[in-house]
Structure formats: structure tokens, C-alpha cells
Amino acid sequence: MAKNIIIVGSGNAAMSAGIAALEAGAEVLMLEKADEALAGGNTKYTAGAMRFAYNSSEELIPLLTNPADERIARTDFGSYTQEKFSQDLLGFNEGMPLSAEQQYLISNSYDAVKWLAGHGVTYEPIYSRQSFEKDGKLVFWGGLTLAAQNEGVGLYDMEAAAFEKLGGKIRFNAGVTGLVTSDSGVSGVMIGDETVSADAVILACGGFEASDALRQAEFGADWAHAKVRGTPHNTGEGLDMAFGLGAQRYGKFDGCHATPMDLHMKNFGNLDMPPKQRKNYRKICYFLGVMLNAHGRRFVDEGINFRNYTYAQFGRAVLEQPEHFAWQIFDSKVFDLLYEEYRFEDASFVEADTLDGLVAKLYGVDQPQALKTLKDYNDAVDGTVAFDPTILDGKATKGLPLNKTNWAQKFDTPPYRAFPVTGGITFTYGGVRVDNTGCVLDAGDTPISGLYACGEMVGGVFFGGYPGGSGLTSGTVFGRQAGIGAASG
Ligand SMILES: Cc1cc2nc3c(=O)[nH]c(=O)nc-3n(C[C@H](O)[C@H](O)[C@H](O)COP(=O)(O)OP(=O)(O)OC[C@H]3O[C@@H](n4cnc5c(N)ncnc54)[C@H](O)[C@@H]3O)c2cc1C
Incomplete structure (x- = not known):
């Protein structure tokens, strides 16, 4: 008889689990806390970028929405081997070897993306943010090449269509409040007073990033800001329910993905706008300039690596500065290289024709120190090295207490612009531990029968940082695992 499975949540991990479970012959009901407009969780807010290992452009072509795009012929996608993906993750592992979860993510990454393509999900090259034009070629950098067509909303729509086509059902406004157990293990869920029974439950209901209380408890008081x-719906309920049944706390609970964001954005993401404008609050081109805190000082090496490898950590760095904000400073040489969100009409910034004039407009800052920092920086820029944003160009400052390692250009071409930023949390890293069927393990590594988890809820995948585009791939890899596991367990 077909297994009857409940999936809690309706983001990418839930959809991947649902499609896999249906493929394996189960009946699936998805329960989503949000209404239909906000269903799809963080997945809908994403750029849809997915990081996966590939050996050549040949492996990308079958995934594309439009393989006949005239740009493809002059595109250098390079390759992104499993070894490179491993090195990228290891770079954030704070000295630890790859976890079993990371190895599983890497080795299943291409298969997962291709499997989704087999269910009608198609992808587009991320020309605007991941490639630069060089000698007539469009050269990709940083190993991240494709995003789902029409970004996160597109990914959700394509996955939901596949899920429903296979017979899956979704209930909106159905926030799960508890797990039901019987002698055989987890046997259903509670939605308030209502009990919904199932042979197995897959938790795919995100981390705790939207809970003020949990953020402060795990990361500290700065995170109230x-x-x-x-x-707004990922408030850690799935984790609480799993821990209530003895699930193991696993991974880095004080770790999270957080990026610099417009200081004046609303407190939560905004789904009301079309996808291209939805990300206009993110401010991650600091590598083309510098960032100053309220004391007028730089606090990170803005050019330490490609921004794919720094943006998820620098939100925390900004948030932990005095008054929890910073200014990003640029001159007009790089305006064309700034991502489009810097040019949207509601982007916050100040502008002036001199550095003195700009600094006078930086509110909340020690202005004399800010001016000194910018002048010292200008004096320290190595003018002998050419600027090249497609590579780690080694164009550095010399002799500063905190040098900038790459892409350090003088501020010498007015107008100058400064953008106020704060830290915005994307998702949390700590979670539950699952076995190789996606089943949740207790503190003694024994499977909790009938309880599965995937997506942001799985711990052990990210530690000190995050190579951009890995969250969605992880959701699909672990979602697929949980779907198959629950359907056949
Ligand atoms: C602005 C932004 C941009 C991003 N860009 C990218 C990107 O380009 N590439 C990338 O790889 N990653 C990106 N990420 C990270 C990515 O969103 C996550 O890794 C991924 O969406 C997690 O998928 P998930 O299915 O685990 O969680 P989600 O997609 O968040 O889904 C969780 C769902 O569970 C629901 N839920 C919560 N509690 C309950 C409950 N009690 N009962 C029922 N339902 C519940 C929520 O409403 C939500 O729908 C981005 C994130 C953000 C916020």
C-alpha cells in the first residue's frame, strides 16, 4: 500500500522531498504555515542560484531554458569540480574536515540539479552577477553559473507544478504545532487542535532566523537589530518539535548566513515586487570599495576573496559593529560594476563631488576619522598593479593596519557615493542530524522512526561560512534523500 507522507513546509527542500516521495509511489500532503502568497518560504526570495559540481559546459547545456542563447557560444563557464567544491566548503570549516553531510552534498549536487531539470525545472546563466566580459568572452568566476529560470519564484512555480502533476496536495494556512507519536514512532502532526495522521513526517520548515528570541539566544544581543x-515564518518551530522528541542538536548553532543590506529596508523581505527588484536591499559590492563603521574605521578586508566567499559572513561583521551599521564607499570608476540594486530608485545613498563633501554627509559616523581612513587608504593603494575584477588581481593596499588584498583602487574619480548598510540574516546553520535516509537521529544516533528532515533544518552542512548558491542545492539533495527515505522506510 502507498505510504502516506506529510511534509511540513513548502520551500525548495519540501518540494524536492515531495517530488521524490511521489516518484517513489507515496501519497503526499504538504502543510504550509503561510498563506498561498507567502508559501515557498525563503526559496521564493532567492535569486534561484544553485551551486553544483560540473566538469565542463557540456554538462550545463541540457539544464538551460534556452540552450540557443547567442551568448553561449562566447561564454567561458570553466568547470567546477567536486574537488573545487570541497575546497570551497573546507575554506569555511574552521579547520575541520568535510562533514559527512558536506560530502553527500558535493557528490550529489549535479545529479540533484539534473533530476530537477527532469521534472521541468530549467536554468539560466547568471551573466549579470557571476560573469565579467574579458577579451570579447563572458567569463564566469567563482564556480556559480546557473540560477533557476525566473529566480526563486520561478523555482517554486516550476517545482510546485511538478509536485501537483505527480498528485501532491498542498494546504496553506496550516502551521504545524506539534508531532503525534504512537508505538511505531511519529505518526502525524497537530495543526492547533486538529490531528493529521501519516506513516511518516518530513520536516522541511526552515531554521530560526525569523525568531528574535532564538537569534538573540544563539548569536547574542546584537542580533535583535x-x-x-x-x-517571517521560519521561526524554528520544526526544530523545537524535533528536539521535543529527543532529536540531536547538530552543527553550528551560533552560525548563520547574513549579508550587508540597505540600512533602511523593512524588517523582512518583500515579495510584493517583481523578482528583479526584490533583491534591491542587498548591498554586496563592498569588494569594489571600502566599508567604514560608526568610528570611521574599516573593519574587514573587503577584497580578501571573491564576494561569493565573503558576502555571507560580512552581514555578521556589519551587525557586530558599533551601532550595527556601516557605510560602503565607492567612486564613479566602479559605478557601472555595482550590481543593479545599487541603482534602484529606492536605494539609500549620499553623493558628493569631493571626499570631504561625502564624509560630511555620512550620518552617525566619526567624520574626521572617516576622512583620515579614506585618505590613508588612498595613500596605501599600490598603483603598479592593474585592476581586474575577473580574478583575484592582487591590487592591494600596503602598510595599513588592515589592508585590502584585491581590487584596491584609489578614490579619485568623482562623484563619490556612500551607501548605509546593516546586517540581514538569510538562514541559520544549526539543525538536526539525519542518517543517509534523511531520518532524524536522536542524541545516541538512533533513528527516530517516522521522522525525517531536510533543507535549512539539517545541521552539519555549513559552519563558518557559505559559498553562495549552496543552500538551494542542499535543500534539493537532502530533500530528495528524505523523500525517498520516507517513502521506502
Ligand atoms: C533573500 C534570500 C536570497 C537567497 N538567495 C539564495 C540563492 O540565490 N541561492 C541559494 O542557494 N540560496 C539562497 N538563499 C537561501 C535559501 O533561501 C535557503 O537555503 C532555502 O530556501 C532553504 O529552503 P528550505 O526549503 O529549507 O526553507 P524555506 O524555503 O524557507 O521553506 C520553509 C517553509 O516552511 C514553512 N514553515 C515554517 N514553520 C512552519 C510550520 N510550523 N508549519 C508549516 N510550515 C512552516 C515556511 O513558511 C516556509 O514556507 C537565499 C535566502 C534569502 C532569504
Whole structure:
């Protein structure tokens, strides 16, 4: 008889689990806390970018919405081997070897993306943010090449269509409040007073980034000031329910993905706008300039690596500065390289024709120190090295207490612009531990029968940082695992 499975949540991990479970012959009911407009969780707020290992452009072509795009012929996608993906994750592992979860993510990454393509999900090259034009070629950098067509909303729509086509059902406004157990293990869920029975439950209901109380408890008081970049609904209930049944706390609970965001954005992400404008609050081009805190000082090496490898950590760095904000400073040489969100009409910024004039407009800052920092920086820029944003160009400052390692250009071409930013949390890293069927493990590594988890809820995948585009791939890899596991367990 077909297994009857409940999936809690309706984001990418839930959809991947649902499609896999249906493929394996189960009947699936998805229960989503949000209404239909906000269903799809953080997945809908994403750029849809998915990081996966590939050996050549040949492996990308079958995934594309439009393989006949005239740009493809002059595109250098390079390759992104499993070894490179491993090195990228290891770079954030704070000295630890790859976890079993990371190895599983890497080795299943391409298969997962291709499997989704087999269910009608198609992808587009991320020309605007991941490539630069060089000698007539469009050269990709940083190993991240494709995003789902029409970004996160597109991914959700394509996945939901596949899920429903296979017979899956979704209930909106159905926030799960508890797990039901019987002698055989987890046997259903509670939605308030209502009990819904199932042979197995897959938790795919996100981390705790939208809970003020949990953020402060795990990360500290600074995090009361964090903007939430995505859904207000990921408040850690799934984790609480799992821990209530003895699930193991696993991974880095004081770790999270957080990026610099417009200081004046609303407290949560905004789904009301079309996808291209939805991300206009993110401010991650600091590598083309510098960031100053309220004391007028730089506090990170803005050019330490490609921004794919720094943006998820620098939100925390900003949030932990005095008054929890910073200014990003640029001159007009790089305006064309700034991502489009810097040019949207509601982007916050100040502008002046001199550095003195700009600094006079930086509110909340020690202005004399800010001016000194910018002048010292200008004096320290190595003028002998050419600027090249497609590579780690080694164009550095010399002799500063905190040098900038790459892409350090003088501020010498007015007008100058400064953008005020704060930290916005994207998602949390700590979670539950699952076995190789996606089943949740208790503190003694024994499976909790009937309880599965995937997506943001799985711990052990990210530690000190995050190579951009890995969250969605992780959701699909672990979602697929949980779907198959629950359908056949
Ligand atoms: C602005 C932004 C941009 C991003 N860009 C990218 C990107 O380009 N590439 C990338 O790889 N990652 C990106 N991410 C990260 C990515 O969103 C997550 O890794 C991914 O969406 C997690 O998927 P998920 O299915 O686990 O969680 P979600 O997609 O958040 O889904 C969780 C769902 O569970 C629901 N839920 C919560 N509690 C309950 C409950 N009690 N009962 C029922 N339902 C519940 C929520 O409403 C939500 O719909 C981005 C995130 C944000 C916020």
C-alpha cells in the first residue's frame, strides 16, 4: 500500500522531498504555515542560484531554458569540480574536515540539479552577477553559473507544478504545532487542535532566523537589530518539535548566513515586487570599495576573496559593529560594476563631488576619522598593479593596519557615493542530524522512526561560512534523500 507522507513546509527542500516521495509511489500532503502568497518560504526570495559540481559546459547545456542563447557560444563557464567544491566548503570549516553531510552534498549536487531539470525545472546563466566580459568572452568566476529560470519564484512555480502533476496536495494556512507519536514512532502532526495522521513526517520548515528570541539566544544581543532577508515564518518551530522528541542538536548553532543590506529596508523581505527588484536591499559590492563603521574605521578586508566567499559572513561583521551599521564607499570608476540594486530608485545613498563633501554627509559616523581612513587608504593603494575584477588581481593596499588584498583602487574619480548598510540574516546553520535516509537521529544516533528532515533544518552542512548558491542545492539533495527515505522506510 502507498505510504502516506506529510511534509511540513513548502520551500525548495519540501518540494524536492515531495517530488521524490511521489516518484517513489507515496501519497503526499504538504502543510504550509503561510498563506498561498507567502508559501515557498525563503526559496521564493532567492535569486534561484544553485551551486553544483560540473566538469565542463557540456554538462550545463541540457539544464538551460534556452540552450540557443547567442551568448553561449562566447561564454567561458570553466568547470567546477567536486574537488573545487570541497575546497570551497573546507575554506569555511574552521579547520575541520568535510562533514559527512558536506560530502553527500558535493557528490550529489549535479545529479540533484539534473533530476530537477527532469521534472521541468530549467536554468539560466547568471551573466549579470557571476560573469565579467574579458577579451570579447563572458567569463564566469567563482564556480556559480546557473540560477533557476525566473529566480526563486520561478523555482517554486516550476517545482510546485511538478509536485501537483505527480498528485501532491498542498494546504496553506496550516502551521504545524506539534508531532503525534504512537508505538511505531511519529505518526502525524497537530495543526492547533486538529490531528493529521501519516506513516511518516518530513520536516522541511526552515531554521530560526525569523525568531528574535532564538537569534538573540544563539548569536547574542546584537542580533535583535538584524533585518530578516526572507520570510517571517521560519521561526524554528520544526526544530523545537524535533528536539521535543529527543532529536540531536547538530552543527553550528551560533552560525548563520547574513549579508550587508540597505540600512533602511523593512524588517523582512518583500515579495510584493517583481523578482528583479526584490533583491534591491542587498548591498554586496563592498569588494569594489571600502566599508567604514560608526568610528570611521574599516573593519574587514573587503577584497580578501571573491564576494561569493565573503558576502555571507560580512552581514555578521556589519551587525557586530558599533551601532550595527556601516557605510560602503565607492567612486564613479566602479559605478557601472555595482550590481543593479545599487541603482534602484529606492536605494539609500549620499553623493558628493569631493571626499570631504561625502564624509560630511555620512550620518552617525566619526567624520574626521572617516576622512583620515579614506585618505590613508588612498595613500596605501599600490598603483603598479592593474585592476581586474575577473580574478583575484592582487591590487592591494600596503602598510595599513588592515589592508585590502584585491581590487584596491584609489578614490579619485568623482562623484563619490556612500551607501548605509546593516546586517540581514538569510538562514541559520544549526539543525538536526539525519542518517543517509534523511531520518532524524536522536542524541545516541538512533533513528527516530517516522521522522525525517531536510533543507535549512539539517545541521552539519555549513559552519563558518557559505559559498553562495549552496543552500538551494542542499535543500534539493537532502530533500530528495528524505523523500525517498520516507517513502521506502
Ligand atoms: C533573500 C534570500 C536570497 C537567497 N538567495 C539564495 C540563492 O540565490 N541561492 C541559494 O542557494 N540560496 C539562497 N538563499 C537561501 C535559501 O533561501 C535557503 O537555503 C532555502 O530556501 C532553504 O529552503 P528550505 O526549503 O529549507 O526553507 P524555506 O524555503 O524557507 O521553506 C520553509 C517553509 O516552511 C514553512 N514553515 C515554517 N514553520 C512552519 C510550520 N510550523 N508549519 C508549516 N510550515 C512552516 C515556511 O513558511 C516556509 O514556507 C537565499 C535566502 C534569502 C532569504
